[in-house]
Amino acid sequence: MLENFFTPCPRGLETMLANELNTLGAQEVRTTDGGVHFTGPFLLSYRINLHSRIASRVLWRVAVAHYRNEQDIFDTAYALPWNDWFGTTHTIRVNMTAIKCPLKSLDFATLKIKDAVCDKFRALTGERPNVDTHTPDVRIHAFLESSRMTLYVDTSGDALFKRGVRQYTNVAPLRENLAAGILLLTGWQPGVPLLDPMCGSGTFLIEAALMSLNIAPGISRSFAFEKLKDFDASAWSDMRRQAQAAQKPVGALPIFGSDLYGDELKAAHLNLENAGLLEAVSLNQANVLEISAPADYGVLVANLPYGERMGDLEELQELYPKLGDVLKKKFGGWNAYLFTSDLRMPKFIRLSVSRRTLLFNGAIECRLFEYKMVAGSNRT
Numbered sequence: 494m495l496e497n498f499f500t501p502c503p504r505g506l507e508t509m510l511a512n513e514l515n516t517l518g519a520q521e522v523r524t525t526d527g528g529v530h531f532t533g534p535f536l537l538s539y540r541i542n543l544h545s546r547i548a549s550r551v552l553w554r555v556a557v558a559h560y561r562n563e564q565d566i567f568d569t570a571y572a573l574p575w576n577d578w579f580g581t582t583h584t585i586r587v588n589m590t591a592i593k594c595p596l597k598s599l600d601f602a603t604l605k606i607k608d609a610v611c612d613k614f615r616a617l618t619g620e621r622p623n624v625d626t627h628t629p630d631v632r633i634h635a636f637l638e639s640s641r642m643t644l645y646v647d648t649s650g651d652a653l654f655k656r657g658v659r660q661y662t663n664v665a666p667l668r669e670n671l672a673a674g675i676l677l678l679t680g681w682q683p684g685v686p687l688l689d690p691m692c693g694s695g696t697f698l699i700e701a702a703l704m705s706l707n708i709a710p711g712i713s714r715s716f717a718f719e720k721l722k723d724f725d726a727s728a729w730s731d732m733r734r735q736a737q738a739a740q741k742p743v744g745a746l747p748i749f750g751s752d753l754y755g756d757e758l759k760a761a762h763l764n765l766e767n768a769g770l771l772e773a774v775s776l777n778q779a780n781v782l783e784i785s786a787p788a789d790y791g792v793l794v795a796n797l798p799y800g801e802r803m804g805d806l807e808e809l810q811e812l813y814p815k816l817g818d819v820l821k822k823k824f825g826g827w828n829a830y831l832f833t834s835d836l837r838m839p840k841f842i843r844l845s846v847s848r849r850t851l852l853f854n855g856a857i858e859c860r861l862f863e864y865k866m867v868a869g870s871n872r873t
């Protein structure tokens with residue numbers, strides 16, 4: 494039987510996610526702003542949770558209905574067979590997203606859904622699940638448009654950019670799925686030298702190493718679908734076993750990271766260590782303005798500083814032309830991808846941009862700028 498799913502993702506990565514979902518076996522794949530709809534058997538949600546590098550969650554659609562008021566929302570939620578999906582020993586939480594919703598209070602609508610679920614359980618079993626807003630076993634997502642409501646059961650649990658290994662961060666780390674999406678946008682392929690000269694906690698480096706070693710991003714974590722009543726433990730352990738068998742042994746890779754600050758590198762070091770990837774990546778403390786290319790060609794990717802430490806606007810304005818010089822003088826043969834929310838950057842770096850891609854880092858509008866560095870000829 495085919496089920497309906499929706500996978501949210503960082504805005505700007507919808508097409509990339511659709512391609513990934515097609516590869517993983519999704520059907521009727523359709524992009525929308527902020528995510529991708531698809532259909533497939535329920536077990537496909539296990540596969541996508543385990544293998545998707547770009548999705549933020551996998552939501553299983555359990556209702557679509559028209560509504561005019563809070564009572565309609567209650568009735569739609571009450572009609573669902575929640576008791577078939579999970580039990581009263583599980584804790585729940587209702588998340589709400591809305592666009593053009595005419596209701597006065599989204600909090601009240603959220604409460605109505607929670608009440609409907611609890612009332613339904615009480616009517617059937619005499620008991621009701623408790624609410625846990627921090628670490629619920631089951632998350633119910635509601636999406637309200639002007640007159641249409643959609644309810645989902647979240648099969649992921651923690652968002653999928655949490656890869657399940659402990660993370661150390663200092664300032665402004667990128668979410669893992671945004672970093673993975675940016676790597677895919679650069680066209681970088683495992684085996685091609687990769688450098689992040691402002692690596693911070695090492696998010697690009699870890700995602701690149703996971704891709705190179707064919708390590709499923711979800712292999713180290715658990716998922717909400719494991720708590721649902723119909724959980725197929727044997728299909729899940731087969732899927733995990735197959736994923737583990739496909740992993741390549743960890744060894745040195747042409748992946749290089751550097752940062753100006755020692756405490757950033759320490760975080761990157763700890764994160765790589767926790768992920769079992771320390772051997773795979775070379776780390777080095779350096780100022781981006783003083784580095785040399787670690788290979789004759791490759792992909793340089795960096796999430797530029799903004800507003801933290803050396804990030805005040807004037808300092809950045811001074812950094813950009815110097816960075817442009819370094820790229821031009823020392824990175825001939827490389828393609829550089831600079832990710833930033835500072836739209837003044839291209840003007841100051843004074844290199845010709847060959848592609849710009851609109852992406853959102855949470856709510857912040859950003860661009861990924863591509864510079865193809867041909868030795869000696871890129872200055873505009």
Ligand SMILES: C[S@@+](CC[C@H](N)C(=O)[O-])C[C@H]1O[C@@H](n2cnc3c(N)ncnc32)[C@H](O)[C@@H]1O
Nearest residue numbers: 666667691692693694696752753780781796798
């Ligand atoms: C936005 S953060 C990068 C975050 C990183 N992508 C992550 O996911 O953790 C920018 C980084 O640039 C580093 N940085 C700032 N100025 C630098 C410079 N001149 N040379 C090298 N790194 C620098 C900062 O220490 C910071 O870690």
